Amino acid sequence: MPDVVFPLDSTKKFVDQEKLGHNRWHPDIPPAVTVKQGDSFRVHCREWFDGAIVNDDSADDILNAPLTTVHVLSGPIAVEGARPGDLLIVDILDVGPIPQEDSGPLAGQGWGYTGIFPTQNGGGFLTEQFPDAYKAIWDFSGQKATSRHVPGVEFTGIVHPGLMGTAPSAELLSIWNTREAALIATDPDRVPPLALPPEPQDAILGGLVGDAFTRAAAEAARTAPPRENGGNQDIKNLTKGSRIFYPVFVDGANLSVGDLHFSQGDGEITFCGAIEMGGFIDLRVDVIPGGMQTYGVSENAIFMPGNTDPQYSEWLAFSGTSVTLDGEQRYLDSHLSYQRACLHAIDYLTKFGYSPEQAYLLLGAAPIEGRLSGVVDIPNACATVYIPTAIFDFPVSPTKAGPHRIDPGIGAPRSSF
Amino acid sequence: MPDVVFPLDSTKKFVDQEKLGHNRWHPDIPPAVTVKQGDSFRVHCREWFDGAIVNDDSADDILNAPLTTVHVLSGPIAVEGARPGDLLIVDILDVGPIPQEDSGPLAGQGWGYTGIFPTQNGGGFLTEQFPDAYKAIWDFSGQKATSRHVPGVEFTGIVHPGLMGTAPSAELLSIWNTREAALIATDPDRVPPLALPPEPQDAILGGLVGDAFTRAAAEAARTAPPRENGGNQDIKNLTKGSRIFYPVFVDGANLSVGDLHFSQGDGEITFCGAIEMGGFIDLRVDVIPGGMQTYGVSENAIFMPGNTDPQYSEWLAFSGTSVTLDGEQRYLDSHLSYQRACLHAIDYLTKFGYSPEQAYLLLGAAPIEGRLSGVVDIPNACATVYIPTAIFDFPVSPTKAGPHRIDPGIGAPRSSF
Amino acid sequence: MPDVVFPLDSTKKFVDQEKLGHNRWHPDIPPAVTVKQGDSFRVHCREWFDGAIVNDDSADDILNAPLTTVHVLSGPIAVEGARPGDLLIVDILDVGPIPQEDSGPLAGQGWGYTGIFPTQNGGGFLTEQFPDAYKAIWDFSGQKATSRHVPGVEFTGIVHPGLMGTAPSAELLSIWNTREAALIATDPDRVPPLALPPEPQDAILGGLVGDAFTRAAAEAARTAPPRENGGNQDIKNLTKGSRIFYPVFVDGANLSVGDLHFSQGDGEITFCGAIEMGGFIDLRVDVIPGGMQTYGVSENAIFMPGNTDPQYSEWLAFSGTSVTLDGEQRYLDSHLSYQRACLHAIDYLTKFGYSPEQAYLLLGAAPIEGRLSGVVDIPNACATVYIPTAIFDFPVSPTKAGPHRIDPGIGAPRSSF
Amino acid sequence: MPDVVFPLDSTKKFVDQEKLGHNRWHPDIPPAVTVKQGDSFRVHCREWFDGAIVNDDSADDILNAPLTTVHVLSGPIAVEGARPGDLLIVDILDVGPIPQEDSGPLAGQGWGYTGIFPTQNGGGFLTEQFPDAYKAIWDFSGQKATSRHVPGVEFTGIVHPGLMGTAPSAELLSIWNTREAALIATDPDRVPPLALPPEPQDAILGGLVGDAFTRAAAEAARTAPPRENGGNQDIKNLTKGSRIFYPVFVDGANLSVGDLHFSQGDGEITFCGAIEMGGFIDLRVDVIPGGMQTYGVSENAIFMPGNTDPQYSEWLAFSGTSVTLDGEQRYLDSHLSYQRACLHAIDYLTKFGYSPEQAYLLLGAAPIEGRLSGVVDIPNACATVYIPTAIFDFPVSPTKAGPHRIDPGIGAPRSSF
Ligand SMILES: [Zn+2]
Ligand SMILES: [Zn+2]
Ligand SMILES: [Zn+2]
Ligand SMILES: [Zn+2]
């Protein structure tokens, strides 16, 4: 186990830890730790809501989840000698739930959660169909997860960090704020919002204090979207064994990481669709000087995924096209096509006894794959979603005999305003 | 080899064959052949342009490709006893290029093509960046393809039908025409168009003649988009060993198939991005009576892909977000995110010596995977594209040593208006 | 499809074909055809018994199978410029059953067979437990095989040539004959024999005639064993996409091929354990001059298997050690360990309703994997056999509920002296 | 993390720990701990030589390794209610090196070792060719291992317990001793020995003391061989996610485990061919009452391997037949065939610059696969060994250009008597 450069104590809140991380992007946040090129090190990560979501059978915590507090990130980690224009190589050596703690009140202590956020507090991919709050608790047993709220399935986690990235430069931050403000301005009162402007409330900015804090908090970018620096990409294949190449925008690169997921389906469709948890991640860093120019990587991470993901040989797949549920034809809208493919999968699973929200939670958390299958056949994009059949403990393919009916159990807890 | 129920002679045009297929969707097109439930049979397929694209070093044929003639489809094949509301099970037993003919003037005779269509004649996924016509010819050797126009790569084909589907009912056809007309009406002069209305010119409707032909040709749907009946889904994983479940909308189901691809990347991004060819497909059909209701499959195919695709253990991946090249922030636009990811991949490959159009053609034709990685992190969707590194005959990952430079050879033929 | 350089007519016996192959190894057999380095070409192959085994429900043909007639091989194929000391590169571009012929009396015409040979006529891996003759007929549907004699299973074929190799030099042939004669001499009357000496009866030696034939037939090596030249290696992974490197012992290399298998388990344990058939194989050849010395390959093929084998993600495995069924401890005998592992698998499968011979036939024909797991832990070697659970159409893993019972159907035909 | 039921302190010798394990098999060894059916729990494991092998550049410790002390095992663990005749289900939830200790003097603290044992102290698979002692130290970085003694390779570990099994009954123990004594009697002075008789010296028997200890030590079985109870099977695929079914011979089943390996090739060919280490293993146990009879599992484990092993898509394979290096023909000897295949692989790798012992150590430790390819083609069995090409950081396949030469570095330490 490499040295822990960013330790966390599971019993303390994020702001009471030995080292203070951050929950906004800003170039002025000073490094919490500095490492050398070639170093391997361990970083502890807090679950993204800092413990606000609990292991119970109510969705009230999801309903009222404090979105201004997220994502609590570990870092920044400065890499000696990294300069703007370089590519930062990050190897994920290992990643997992909180080590040596398999029970307790904090996600990552032997359990994690998936939430469907209500339309009025975040929403999600299918928020029109699922406007209320729902939650599923997943229990970890070794590599596998099961849920009392979604019976009949068990799957091996593809553990990964939902969020990792380098610090933006002042110039890049300004670009973000400008372009996102312009989008918000097109419909400022939309619920859920089109984007999230800087929000000083609940901002945590590591070592920044006083005026520097106040100034930075007013302009620091929210962590929800993935951007040029990587960030909240929620790529489920960034698991152990992966190598990522991040653009460097500030001296030291200033890498931060958090939002660990025990498992996630492509798209993380329920918003908090992954199985959220705290835990650890072991990283090794290196630098390709001038790599951004050399390799034409001006923005967004490129990466090579690991090769130890669980293998499945049988999948059940659903397709969707860019026609709305109301029958309106849209033009090559792969986002809509994927919504329709997911809704088809949900419709299908309800025939086996699941409630729609159980099926939705399952698609968010299980290792499903979402593909852009056809993107040019005007006017319909075709997207597909693949579910590995082995995660079910009953036969799930269509047959002349009709669907096997499961007992849906207690169902997924629901809360609404 | 099962019996050939829809034979084609490579030396004759589509309209001069023993059995006449069709290139539009319409419920009145009579079956060209009828099979029983449980039957296995072979269908010959013509390449989608009926031989208009040739094996040479010019892109003039792509520039002037007769889009009103596509797709030439084999069928309809009626399945005895299939009724509206059933699910039609279609097993792809085998699929490949034209058997026993490995050289000749027709795509499928030992070769195939990928085209980038010009903006004024179809366009494509990245038509703003690539407004002209380009072509790549691929030569088949056993399971593998290489191209004189895209050197340095060789890959095993994932052969599949780009287009397969059941006939629409009159009601369904009417819905299509209504909703697509509404879309077209929002910008009727757009180039390329938003959608394609019915087009009597060059319509081929199998056994329909006289008034029936004229009436049907005026309302028959174009085959470009995938729709509720399956159709031009261009799902690269529908390869041999796959089982597909199609909704049935008319008596007999009336299955048609065509647009065979030797290989394709997820999305078929260059419009004619697959390696197009003629060939054969062996199918077995069966029926789940009432399956649409039983399994909640009211539209769009569901399927189980085969398990003999080539396996790759190392991938190089690129990510993109929903910000335009001009820096405009869009709201959760996965389609745009995938465009940006693909453009990143193209930028990267040019550093190794490829021209941008060579890289674009490669992404269309090779077994790349396109994923919807994050669809909820407002305002940025995150899409990713994965390229198997083993298809290159040189090291293609980023290193401190910098990129290996290839000889791009004669390049991809280009034509423009 | 590449040119057919060695054609066969399914309606004619091996000796009545346009080109005459051979069924013994001898350096004097002249090439039946000559190709150039870099050439791709197609070779037809006759099933190894030249049609003596038929598609019926009797095992009499296995009981009396004419072992002196095998293996009927296509070739020799001379490669221009290949010299002793070179490595011959052979790419398997494609391989399959007899094209365009899916029904008929010859194995390869839509069907194949697996035989358990009786102790008095060949024997097999478990001949002490299975002294009689049994047969299973397998029907091909696309890539998949099923059998009326072994119900409840269906699997995708890993088609491969059981036998391919280069001609031996006179010196190498002499070594073979000397060392095998010495082994036979240790127990000359053993049934089944320890090895097979040269056998002029039923020898076929291509273009050799007269005295040359008589002389060669007296010393030509039988084709049963794999040897330095490759030969009857029965490696199930030599499927399409594979590249093999053979040592070259004579001018032209003189490659021969036959004994095609639709599928086989590791070890081909029932002797004729594969699914035997005739068919075609497309090859491309090249030469590494002096490659034997350069790469230290003085004997036996080295190879790189293809990457399109069916993928399985769940396996049921059995282990065995080197203790005989009578309880005698042997010293590190992996061969015995594998026998014990296979017997364990057979015992297990009988609990589900299979007869022992059905289970044995299945292990020979299905894509099972046999591993040398431990070879140093004195005195017990540990061998393991892995069965993909997906080939069964019922759940086959141990549970508290006990085994699912299948209907074994008509069983495997049996014949005995 | 489940509760630790068998803790170990890395700083203390095996006999000084809080709980005392054992290094012999005997039914009278009392359980060290008792668990319930369905329980999950963690067990610490000591490396098999209890720390006698150190992280340095000498092979003296291998030369003089105290073989009478092995294997130090954790357990027995009794499972409440398990009875003779049952099947014990053991799920491997997780397994890895010593947690939270990545450096230190004990194998498992961030490093492990592979040894070639000298002929006079254990020997190995190829002891005739490699009579001296050699050692390689492997460093762990996340999931991957590299070695200063074997440069140019890096691979992901397939972590597994080399040894796990249930306690024998008194009757079974007696059978072992009788049959192994009979084998030893055929050549009692052989070096290395044919088998290992009971050895009171250095015997550790958990809670047994006094006369009970003395009596048991005289008859307790050595742990080297795998036997009916599982034991030292060294099956590299028993990694996390695996489910094993062990026969139960005594009340409580009395499971023991040890001999953890970071990685191993099929066969563990250098005797101590795996990468040996201490660490932890998380298990969950359950029972199928009467399962031995129900499923026909009278002996030897059956198992279902996990599905998260590293995936490789390109392999280089070598074949061997049952002819000795001296040219003597043996009868269907798969053990010999595998030796010849491994020797071919070693010869090949030396052409790239490795010393023979580096190549041998590599084959023992890396995730190579050993297959029983042909076991019936008299007189030659065919065995094959597959090496994943991706573990090398240089191209390792044969080409016309000849082999890439590596710098073998300091080589593998060697010691001899
Ligand atoms: Zn996230
Ligand atoms: Zn998250
Ligand atoms: Zn298409
Ligand atoms: Zn197409």
Ligand SMILES: [Zn+2]
């Ligand atoms: Zn054979």
Ligand SMILES: [Zn+2]
């Ligand atoms: Zn054979």
Ligand SMILES: [Zn+2]
């Ligand atoms: Zn061991």
Ligand SMILES: [Zn+2]
């Ligand atoms: Zn060991």
